Amino acid sequence: MTELADRPRATMRVRQPGETVVRVGPVSGRVRWRQLAVPLVAAIVVVLLGAVGLGRGDFPIGVGDVLRTLAGLGEQSQEFIVLELRAPRIVVGALVGIAFGLAGALFQTFARNPLASPDILGITQGASVGAVAAIVLGGTSGAAGLLGGLGVPLAAMLGALAFGALLFVLAWRRGVDGYRLVLVGIALWAVAAALTDWLLTRAEVFDAAAAYVWITGSLNARTWDQAVPLALALAVLVPLALAASRALGVLQFGDDTARGLGVRLSLAQAAVVLVAVALTASAVAAAGPISYVALVVPQIAVRLTGGSRPPLVASGLLGAALVVGADLLTRTVLPEALPVGILTALVGAPYLLWLLVRGRRRSTL
Template identity: 45%
Template sequence: MSTTPLDRRPTIAVGPATWPVNRRLLLIGVAASAVAAVAFLVSVAIGFTTPVDVARILLGGGTRAENVVVFDDALPRALIAGLVGFGLGLAGSLTQLITRNPLATPDLLGITAGASIGAVAAITLGAAGDAWLSDLGVPVAALLGGLIAAAAMYALSFRRGSELSMSTLRLILVGVGLTAMLQALVGFLLARAQEWDAARAQRWIVGSVSYGSWQVVPAALVAVVIGTGWSIIVARDLRTLGLGVDTARGLGVRGGPAIAGTLVVAVIVAALSVSAAGPIAFVGLLAPQIALRLARSGTPPPITSGLLGAVLVLLADVLTRTALPDGLPVGVVTAAVGGPFLIYLMITTARKATA
């Protein structure tokens, strides 16, 4: 770590590449990681033991019975909550960053709805006899659905002659309309599905980690690795793009490839995260906006947004298992918090536009 006379901020150097270290972001990241770790231990411990004992068991000091309870039952659920929250928060920050609009989240752009239709089709049609859908599996079907929805959104929002190649207002309007259409298609599939398959799909649609298992952990983990890796690789370009496309072009940053790549990564991360726990509502909206306000920056920082997303989902899971009726999905809690926040954002965005 070093400093330069012109920039007193510390930097991390790896060969010829250097990354400036924002002390405030670093502090927020450490604090969010600590809160997420505590919430993770509490989530594993609920109904069984204490967080201190959970830490002991995870470090290899548990008995055979304790290991079975923790590693086979409680740990996958907590891991999925943390990883999915991180992925959705990071994906939301990426879409908000490239569009420079707080309303441009995977929820509102149709990405999670596309992933939902893919997953629901795999659950309902696969069980009804379409073997190829069952062979695909929920993660792959969700990823394909998210990519197809994103491609449709991009094609309908295309604007010739623009570096971004999309109208932000048109993008959001198309996303809202696309989401409504896909949700109607989800309802159609549920209406024609067998009762058991419909119930299973319905639990998934609300957004729940209650039935999490080790089978879906890899999809959520891959989403986190891809999103984090991309955010680090293009961190400098993303910060510059946050100043505006014209400013970024003046500073020598090619906006087109960075924006296109970031959009693809956001779709992949959101779709894989949704495949693991369903479309947990408003995490992609809440986490980046909280991170932006805590960091006092012009754009939502992706990694910090991911950490805060993990905190949100883990705390929501703890809340549903302690203070709220048993079996309530975490998506209900995040929607209850995110709905009013969305209204607040829409009002403030409208006021800024007319100011």
């Protein structure tokens, strides 16, 4: 009995299935291998999909030629195809998937609701309002043209930030309740959709066609001009999102519990929403509102890892795998190249219906 009492308390805890206690000197901790394995496998899948995407397309290039091109030893034509046409598209797709996956995980954990995603909360639709306004009202010779190609992405980012601010302000009642956040978001989505439709009715034929392509979400013709700013934005926002994970772990137990544990509720909620909105705005500005990635991916991640809330790192990497894989399918498998947003919508829309049906069944029990 005395030996048992003298042991460190950490060694007396009951291990959960799939957990291992790791000790390094006086420091010990628990490792859940599924939470490590899922992000690792997702990262490997993203790399493999990117490697396949560099060689596949209208002009197939062998693996050896791709490697030589990446090393700077390829032919000039292959360098142009790999480094200027395909690599930026893949990089933008991966970064956009990371941003959407992280934003969805932040919103769903914060609201404690699997429906809470930028698509449902009206943020991506708000970005569409800004982008369509820039295309329709600015045109090729107006505001969008004067900004040297930055008009549409900048307008999309401003639209997403504006609707994100409206969402937070309208949902605030001595704190932000997850149920109220979703209701306000759905209302904002309807308003933004109506504004987008009204702008499209005022557009010329060519401007309307360009706007429809953009609001569908596409990686077509993406260059390093979109990849570099998005990478810089994520270099700032991803650490902020990971830093907010501790506050999220407390917020999911409710406002009263968070206050009791010393969390500054208003500041923590505002920080989480701001980071999630900024991630969404950055992704939409780079590739348009690619639908349902932020809705589906966090729920896939939480089921694969077996945790109690969507894991941030796994959600981001699975989002990258989904976007890059969907874009690869549209370019190489389907008979006609489609915007990647159409394929992700085909995956996400049935999942949304399943969520609604499941919620209705639970409410009737």
